[in-house]
Amino acid sequence: MLSVSDAFSITQQQLLSLPTETVSLLDANGRVLREAIRADRDFPPFNRVAMDGIAIRFADYAAGQRTFRVIGIQRAGQPQQTLQDAGTCLEVMTGAMLPIGADTIARYEEIRIVDGQASIVVENTPFGPIQMGMHIHPQATDRRAGDELMSVGTRLGPSELAVAASVGQSTLLVTALPRVALVSTGDELVDVASTPLPYQIRRSNTYMLQTALVSLGIQATLHHIVDDEEQLEKGLEDLLATNDMLILSGGVSAGKADFVPDTLEKLGVQKHFHKIDQRPGKPLWFGTSPSGKTVFALPGNPVSTVLCAYRYVLPYLRVSLGLAPAPIRYAQLAESVTFKPNMTYFLPVRLTSEMDGRTLAHPLPGSGSADFANLLAADGFMEFPPNQSDFGVGDSFQVWETIR
Numbered sequence: 001m002l003s004v005s006d007a008f009s010i011t012q013q014q015l016l017s018l019p020t021e022t023v024s025l026l027d028a029n030g031r032v033l034r035e036a037i038r039a040d041r042d043f044p045p046f047n048r049v050a051m052d053g054i055a056i057r058f059a060d061y062a063a064g065q066r067t068f069r070v071i072g073i074q075r076a077g078q079p080q081q082t083l084q085d086a087g088t089c090l091e092v093m094t095g096a097m098l099p100i101g102a103d104t105i106a107r108y109e110e111i112r113i114v115d116g117q118a119s120i121v122v123e124n125t126p127f128g129p130i131q132m133g134m135h136i137h138p139q140a141t142d143r144r145a146g147d148e149l150m151s152v153g154t155r156l157g158p159s160e161l162a163v164a165a166s167v168g169q170s171t172l173l174v175t176a177l178p179r180v181a182l183v184s185t186g187d188e189l190v191d192v193a194s195t196p197l198p199y200q201i202r203r204s205n206t207y208m209l210q211t212a213l214v215s216l217g218i219q220a221t222l223h224h225i226v227d228d229e230e231q232l233e234k235g236l237e238d239l240l241a242t243n244d245m246l247i248l249s250g251g252v253s254a255g256k257a258d259f260v261p262d263t264l265e266k267l268g269v270q271k272h273f274h275k276i277d278q279r280p281g282k283p284l285w286f287g288t289s290p291s292g293k294t295v296f297a298l299p300g301n302p303v304s305t306v307l308c309a310y311r312y313v314l315p316y317l318r319v320s321l322g323l324a325p326a327p328i329r330y331a332q333l334a335e336s337v338t339f340k341p342n343m344t345y346f347l348p349v350r351l352t353s354e355m356d357g358r359t360l361a362h363p364l365p366g367s368g369s370a371d372f373a374n375l376l377a378a379d380g381f382m383e384f385p386p387n388q389s390d391f392g393v394g395d396s397f398q399v400w401e402t403i404r
């Protein structure tokens, strides 16, 4: 059977090829940038006053002068003024251009202004003695005009949108979002608003999947198909025609009503793999259509669905969108774990941060891959490699964090 790492690489070789689109600045939140954003001006674009106070010539101060005649006010948003005569000063406001001729700011906290004369009354400021260049944010110290500020593949969030706004990007070129359909299958599954009969359960997997996809900015549509070969074929055919990707749950194992793999192949979706040497989530099925559409058919047991979503589907979508893979997270086992079968084992864990900087993983074995209430306490799944059955306290392994 296929190893976890081989299955993962197969999925990553069949990424969705998504076009770009231009969206308005605010609609770009959470999206993936597909153009490099450069500074249109220096950052800051002029010698910027960084504190409210007076702008003086340091040479006057160094020569012993402590009282300066105030010749005017330079506010933010006004054209640059000039400090002409020795011994004078301009009141200046944070964000203003530094007046020509001035080179040092003394804050209001350090001066007193009486009858148009500003006197320096505090020599040792909380920032140290008054010095040449003090409280000035010199032009181009942060970035220069033409510098690349954000590269292709940047995920746009609050800081990125602020920088984009400051360089005049009222629109941004981003990766178009894939059209994704989430399909639950199973005769036993009823709507969340229904009261289940004794042999029925409410469906939950597609709600979990939709909520997880929102973390990538994707809004999928939710569908349900009963365990009937004809209805399944017709339903999946329609959804394949109108979506870039289908994520199914259930119907992929060995049961009499597990029609999903055969139906997908009948519809021309080429199987890349079915079944991985892992627990949970063994019967995962993955395929692509000739027109470049992708199908993940996840095992229906809810914990398997969750594991497959975080271990395969979200990393697949992330990279398809043009993002770098998520940083790998490790944690150390807080309790020993034994797992005999020779396959990769994913164990739900709760994570704690210790004072010494370590992250500890506390096992939450639960009662198996249908025990999804157990995941309410979990922060992720720890991945234990095959060919080993005893895992000791303090041993470090990768953790696939879930969204909480």
Ligand SMILES: Nc1nc2c(c(=O)[nH]1)N[C@H]1C(S)=C(S)[C@@H](COP(=O)(O)OP(=O)(O)OC[C@H]3O[C@@H](n4cnc5c(N)ncnc54)[C@H](O)[C@@H]3O)O[C@H]1N2
Binding pocket: 184, 185, 186, 188, 189, 201, 202, 203, 204, 205, 206, 249, 250, 251, 252, 253, 254, 255, 258, 280, 281, 282, 283, 298, 299, 300, 301, 302, 304, 369, 370
């Ligand atoms: N003889 C074998 N039986 C099973 C095997 C096997 O290898 N040989 N594999 C087991 C494993 S492992 C898993 S995982 C499950 C996978 O089952 P399916 O993908 O075929 O899923 P279903 O049979 O449709 O349902 C399984 C289980 O999950 C519940 N379910 C399904 N969809 C939802 C949903 N949307 N929301 C909530 N719960 C859902 C369903 O009611 C079943 O209880 O097969 C084992 N069997």
Ligand code: MOO
Binding pocket: 278, 279, 280, 281, 282, 283, 299, 301, 303, 304, 369, 370
């Ligand atoms: O893969 Mo199944 O997940 O163990 O129940």
Ligand SMILES: [Mg+2]
Binding pocket: 250, 251, 252, 253, 254, 255, 257, 258
């Ligand atoms: Mg089944």
